[in-house]
Amino acid sequence: MDKSDQLNALQKVLSNKIFSKSPSTSMLLKYLVEASLANKDLKENIISVELYGKDYADEKSAAHMRVNIYHLRKKLEKYYASDGKNDNIKLVIEKGQYHVEFIERANDPKVIIEKRRKKRYFFLAASLILLLIIGFSVYNNGKTPLWHSYFSNNMSTTLFVGDFFGVMGITVTGRNGWNRDYDINNLQDYYTFLEENPDKKDFVYPANYPYVTGLAAIGTLNISRVFHANKSDFDIRFTSQTSIKDISQVNSIYIGPVKNKNIFLDLFNDKNSKFKIDQYTISYKNSVVEKDTLINLSIGDGTQYEHAVVSRMKGPNGTEQFVFFSDHDIGVKATTEKFANEDWIKSTFFEMIGEQVDYFTALFLVKGKERTNLELELLLWDKL
Numbered sequence: 001m002d003k004s005d006q007l008n009a010l011q012k013v014l015s016n017k018i019f020s021k022s023p024s025t026s027m028l029l030k031y032l033v034e035a036s037l038a039n040k041d042l043k044e045n046i047i048s049v050e051l052y053g054k055d056y057a058d059e060k061s062a063a064h065m066r067v068n069i070y071h072l073r074k075k076l077e078k079y080y081a082s083d084g085k086n087d088n089i090k091l092v093i094e095k096g097q098y099h100v101e102f103i104e105r106a107n108d109p110k111v112i113i114e115k116r117r118k119k120r121y122f123f124l125a126a127s128l129i130l131l132l133i134i135g136f137s138v139y140n141n142g143k144t145p146l147w148h149s150y151f152s153n154n155m156s157t158t159l160f161v162g163d164f165f166g167v168m169g170i171t172v173t174g175r176n177g178w179n180r181d182y183d184i185n186n187l188q189d190y191y192t193f194l195e196e197n198p199d200k201k202d203f204v205y206p207a208n209y210p211y212v213t214g215l216a217a218i219g220t221l222n223i224s225r226v227f228h229a230n231k232s233d234f235d236i237r238f239t240s241q242t243s244i245k246d247i248s249q250v251n252s253i254y255i256g257p258v259k260n261k262n263i264f265l266d267l268f269n270d271k272n273s274k275f276k277i278d279q280y281t282i283s284y285k286n287s288v289v290e291k292d293t294l295i296n297l298s299i300g301d302g303t304q305y306e307h308a309v310v311s312r313m314k315g316p317n318g319t320e321q322f323v324f325f326s327d328h329d330i331g332v333k334a335t336t337e338k339f340a341n342e343d344w345i346k347s348t349f350f351e352m353i354g355e356q357v358d359y360f361t362a363l364f365l366v367k368g369k370e371r372t373n374l375e376l377e378l379l380l381w382d383k384l
Contacts, residue, residue, distance in 0.1 A: 162256015
């Protein structure tokens with residue numbers, strides 16, 4: 001890069017509101033850039049004298065200058081974490097230094113780390129596809145009960161994976177990174193948050209990648225077995241990027257938690273007259289014995305046991321819906337494995353509920369060890 005590029009990068013920073021509202025900081029940055037380009041020897045006393053005159057050439061003034069440099073460095077970090085995150089040239093003042101470095105975006109260590117993260121995310125997706133291929137090659141099943149209409153109503157199917165929406169900002173360690181807020185689950189929630197907290201606008205921005213747990217890969221693999229056996233396929237979509245319109249014209253399957261407040265919770269509550277999910281609990285109203293049952297879906301850490309909800313529902317516009325809720329991994333892993341197994345459905349599930357039904361809601365207790373499911377117990381169920 002040449003000097004004109006460097007000065008243009010400086011001007012872009014100074015014109016931003018972070019610096020335009022702080023003339024003293026802007027003056028300091030302008031001086032440091034010009035001195036750096038002139039290869040001046042920069043020390044606290046020299047900066048103090050040249051900026052403020054000889055009356056500032058003492059140790060107290062040097063300490064004051066170090067504080068000013070510290071605040072300047074923080075403002076630069078704030079700018080490049082928000083409005084300047086896509087600037088081609090980045091101005092950097094390393095700790096303990098006063099010389100300004102000009103780093104091109106392609107060589108920025110933070111950008112390189114971000115690219116590596118995206119690569120890891122790509123490899124995760126590639127691994128998921130590999131799992132599907134392996135599953136296709138080792139598993140062959142016939143027509144599976146409860147899934148017939150998915151292959152006979154001439155509609156495409158989408159598997160919706162419950163992910164977690166992320167926000168970039170300062171983490172608990174004081175550095176910039178990926179943050180999770182349980183009340184921010186999509187872009188609409190994010191912008192609502194900014195409307196209610198305008199003072200946060202310059203400190204956070206949406207992450208460009210979501211977060212999923214291990215149930216995403218295993219649950220997808222289990223569902224793929226059914227579709228492979230029926231010589232069919234499905235699309236995959238994250239719920240943080242999903243609207244009601246996305247599911248109104250397709251057969252849908254959901255695998256994931258309830259704590260991400262996904263859109264399938266509303267659909268579940270609309271279809272179920274006796275079961276209701278509210279926050280992290282599910283209630284069951286038994287009108288016959290006039291008794292209500294309330295169960296916490298998020299209890300424990302999900303390594304030894306957890307509750308899982310499975311519901312087979314009629315969707316809008318003649319579509320089909322199958323949802324598998326659990327706030328930890330073993331619930332979805334266990335239920336998708338069982339409901340993808342024709343023998344288990346016929347010999348165990350239909351025997352547990354006493355009759356063959358197409359539409360139902362069932363609550364299970366899943367017992368396991370180290371997030372590996374070992375036992376599935378039916379606690380409650382109801383026909384829809």
